[in-house]
Amino acid sequence: DTGVSQNPRHKITKRGQNVTFRCDPISEHNRLYWYRQTLGQGPEFLTYFQNEAQLEKSRLLSDRFSAERPKGSFSTLEIQRTEQGDSAMYLCASSYSLGTRADNEQFFGPGTRLTVL
């Protein structure tokens, strides 16, 4: 049984470039979440999907950020025109919710650390 995987683990980019991260959730999980964590803070919610539908987006998710989950399996998070303030750890999590079972426990991947120079 594999957990949540994220690629790449590290990304260094120059300001103004676009970057894309990928998340593969636990296979039976139909909910997928993106969070961002900066130094000394807890993870902050960005957005979440149930299957392929994006159901909520945080105000933290500016129009330079876009997330997709086209087939309800893996997800991508793209940041356009990166800024130094985007430097953070981007975490993906997944959980299961179907019928009468709706889990609160979310399982996290190892994260992608983004550094914008």
Add this chain to the structure above:
Amino acid sequence: DQQVKQNSPSLSVQEGRISILNCDYTNSMFDYFLWYKKYPAEGPTFLISISSIKDKNEDGRFTVFLNKSAKHLSLHIVPSQPGDSAVYFCAASAGRIQGAQKLVFGQGTRLTINP
């Protein structure tokens, strides 16, 4: 507006003793609470959770207590072991029935267990 607060950035405990980590919340809509443990360069690992219909949940060396009237929860680790040294995050959701749509995290407490 910090809805979930962990007021102790760090805690140092001797091996074998009890570690108590505290967390306060302000949003009355929260009805499910979780603790995560995080090692450097890894994602948070789920540790233990509690629903608002309970006031205690125990799993091995870990016990979480919930005081709804005070909007306070705590994580007790006993006995503490060196491998428990990590950053601990408290998280809350309003999804007891329909599942968490998002988790709101505290700032974390760095626990160090001294031999």
